[in-house]
Amino acid sequence: MSPRRPGRARHALLCGRQRLRGLRRPRADRRRRRWCRGRRGVQCAPCRALWHPARRDSPGATALDPGGVALTLQESPAFALVRYCTSGCARAAEGVAADGPYVIYAAPAGFRAIVTISTTEANAWGVVGQDAPVEVLRRAIAGGHFAHAYLFAGPPGIGKALLARRLAQTLVAPSADDPTLPDLTSRAAQQIEAGTTADIERIAIGGVCDEASHDHAADHSTRIRICQVRRLERVASLAPFALARRVFIIDGADDLQPEAGHALLKTLEEPPGDALLLLLASDVDALLSTIRSRCQEMVLRPLSHARLAEALRDFAGLPAEEALALARLAHGRYGLAMRMHADPSLAVLRQSTTEEVRRLMRAGRNERFDVADRLGAGWYRERESVLATVDLWRDWWREVLLATSGLEAAPEAMKDAVGLTSADAVRALRAVQTARQHLQGNTNASLALEVMMLDLPVLSTTGVA
Incomplete structure (x- = not known):
């Protein structure tokens, strides 16, 4: 008698676990780490990611971690996610960007903390105002039904490049506690943020190609040329150099030459290996319809003036008048508002x-x-x-x-x-x-x-x- 097949719900659960298991790092990449432990056995953030929620009702309030150490949240939002180390680990606060939504706060002697701003539980990537795209991508990662190409559409300064970096960091350096969150303290995530890894390439106007005689930065190119797309095809067929997979971010996909667009279409139809293509476009109507049909399109929409002003007050700590003025000039785009503030x-x-x-x-x-x-x-x-x-x-x-x-x-x-x-x-x-x-x-x-x-x-x- 043949064994009974699992029910539909049980079968889907098993398949989902198998797909999720495929997202784990290869055995060769897993390193044995010595965990430094704080009070009551709390694990250190850089050694093993551990989130501890802390809430404050007013600026300057304090929150107690499980070890009993008081952490002062000086200018944090209403909800913050805190990584902490009570044993004085030297790596606890190193290599983390202090710009954007990631802020390093001072802590008592012998205690270091990294605070990551999160608007909602769904938008744990720190892409302000884009909760829906972040949630869709996190669900795709958790379920294992991930596309080989994504198209992020939206006006300049809306957060397309930040969303692409967070997606690459989540796939390459997932958190040990939640594979749908990036481990921003890892070396791979920091290299992606700094743009110093060869496995994450950005293709844009004036970029490099395989032709030694071409200098796109000097000839004032206004489009992404076919030689750059041909280089993408060649590099995408190679194995990753240091990370788990290769990711190509085409910044300004609506600026592709017609010949370059047709060459990119061939790559989208026959994706090489585990390479991931992320297309960023401000005007999707300028793209070939065949390119759009082969990508999973996500539209990043501007915020209202009131919501953007509130975000600038909560996340950047701007005064109310300046936040409202920047919100009107930025037309609902958080990244553009922050650039104008800087x-x-x-x-x-x-x-x-x-x-x-x-x-x-x-x-x-x-x-x-x-x-x-x-x-x-x-x-x-x-x-x-x-x-x-x-x-x-x-x-x-x-x-x-x-x-x-x-x-x-x-x-x-x-x-x-x-x-x-x-x-x-x-x-x-x-x-x-x-x-x-x-x-x-x-x-x-x-x-x-x-x-x-x-x-x-x-x-x-x-x-x-």
Whole structure:
């Protein structure tokens, strides 16, 4: 008599355990470690990851760890995850980035702690405002049904690159307690964060290729070229050098040359080995439809101004007025807001460009052509600056679209949207996006910008002219 087959639920559970077992590190990579133990046998963080929750109700409050040591959470959020070592381990606080959501706090003598900010339980990767994509990726890792290629779509500064790094760190250096969390204190995770490992490659405009005569950084390339994709194909077929797998982050997949896009499609159709491809794109419509269909697409959406201002207050410790001002300028993007906080000149540039866009809404044709000629003349000298200006126009018209649709938007956009309709805002967004695509296609810059100016609606005192 043949043995009874397990039920459907039991069979799925067994398959899930088998898939999860495949995510563990190979036996050759497992190192025997000597654990330093603190009071009451608490394991040290760098020797073996151990999370201890600590909650505070007000700044400066203290939380007791299981060993009875008081840890002062000076400027932490309402909920923090604490790694601690009470035996004075020298590695407890070394090699951990102090920027972004990861902060090292001072502790009493003989006690070191690493505090990692986490907005919610689902978003344990520290990607602020992107709980849904993080949760989907964690479930895929836990279930073993992981895709070979992902497409992260969203505007610049939304957190696409950070999400890609956290995913690579989780796959290569998972936590001992939870394989869906990265062990950020491990050497592999720190190398990925610093970009010093050969197994995690970033393909972007101006990157390297196998052609010795090519210097993409010097020839002012505006697209990712086919020679860079061919190098990706060659390197992806090789075995990993030091880590468990190779990960390729294509930063700016919407900037691929047509030939490079077709070459990448071949790699997506026949993925080599365990290589993982992560495509980052600000404009998914510029990608080939065949590329999008072969990737699992995840859209990273901007936060509302109120939620972003709250995140800047809680995570970055910014004053309420500065947080609200940065939230309006960043248009819902946490990473961009943090960059403007670090570089005030960037915030001034965005503010001046926004004022110019508002002025051009009521300007005549001659004044608009003057702006187009000025930007067109600087295209061959400062292409990135011109593209950034066009992106600011797109962000502003998006705010106007939100205002005309009755959603939350910047106060200035609410004023300018009085004489506009949603159709006018959509027409302006299409004109700006078309101009950006023409600029990247090496067309005449002045002509492309002049056509955009003609398509933008003109706002008069009585309405749209």
